[in-house]
Amino acid sequence: MKKRNFVWIAAAMLAAGCGNSQQGTSGGGDTSSTVTDSTAGKGGAISAASTEFAAKAATSVLFETELGKLARNQGLNKLVKDFGSLMINDHSxxxxxxxxxxxxxxxxxPSALTDEQTKDLEDLKGKKGVEFDKSYVKKMLQVHRSDIAEFKNAAKEGIDADLKDFASKSLPVLKAHYDSLRSINKVIKATVDPGEITDGVETLPLR
Incomplete structure (x- = not known):
């Protein structure tokens, strides 16, 4: 009798063990799937929004650097020349x-400017003295307003984490550039040409 009970107990333990083993295998499969999905999410293909932002940022930085070289070489006002040098250093x-x-x-x-940027660059190359200063400041105010809007969106939206961090860290620098441009514009208006330089662009508030 005792021997028969022992056999039944052993059989029950064996069955329970097999059941747990099968359940563990099933559970292990689910865990493996979860880890794989998580890993894929972190290392998956970059989104179109991330790629688009990176491309726009790259061409904008290149454009402002090239304009900075022009300002350093062709600018009449020392403030314009110095700002051009600042653009070269910061954007490097x-x-x-x-x-x-x-x-x-x-x-x-992208390693080249857009067609529109190339056209603007060539247009500025043909200007000298006060006319260059006026046109340069106007263009840079427009570009920086556009940059700030793009980078603010990138810092908020669901793009790649590293690009999002890049956008967030760049914003204070872009805003500082914009404030400097507004100050330079006021000086040029007051000391060189009282007429309109930027068609009121510099009066628009940043948000």
């Missing part, structure tokens, strides 16, 4: 950081 750092992020994410950044 931005370019390095953006290229590093793009390299890690497998993003190919």
């Amino acid at each position: 750092k931005s370019t390095e950081e953006l290229q590093a992020i793009a390299g890690r994410k497998g993003i190919t950044l």
Whole structure:
């Protein structure tokens, strides 16, 4: 009798063990699937929005750097020349950081200006003295307003985390550039040409 009870107990334990083993295998499969999905989410393909922002940021930085070189060489007012040098220095750092992020994410950044930017650059190359200063400040105010709007959106929207961080860190610098441009514009208006320089662009408040 005792022997028979022992056999039944052993059989019950064996059945329970098999059931737990099968359940563990099933549960392990689910866990493995969850980890794989999580890993895929972190290392998956970069979104179209992320790629688009990176491309726009790259061409904007390149454009402002090229304009900065013009301002340093062709500007009449020392403030314009100095601001051009500032653009070259600040955007060199931005370019390095953006290229590093793009390299890690497998993003190919554009290496040339857009057709519109090329046209604007060539137009500015043909201007000298006061006319250059006026046109340069006007264009840079427009570009910075556009940049600030783009970077603010990127800092809020669901794009790649590194690009989002890049946008957030760049915003204070862009706003500082914009404030400097407004100050330079006022000086040029007061000391060189009392007429309209930027068609009122510099009076629009930042938000």
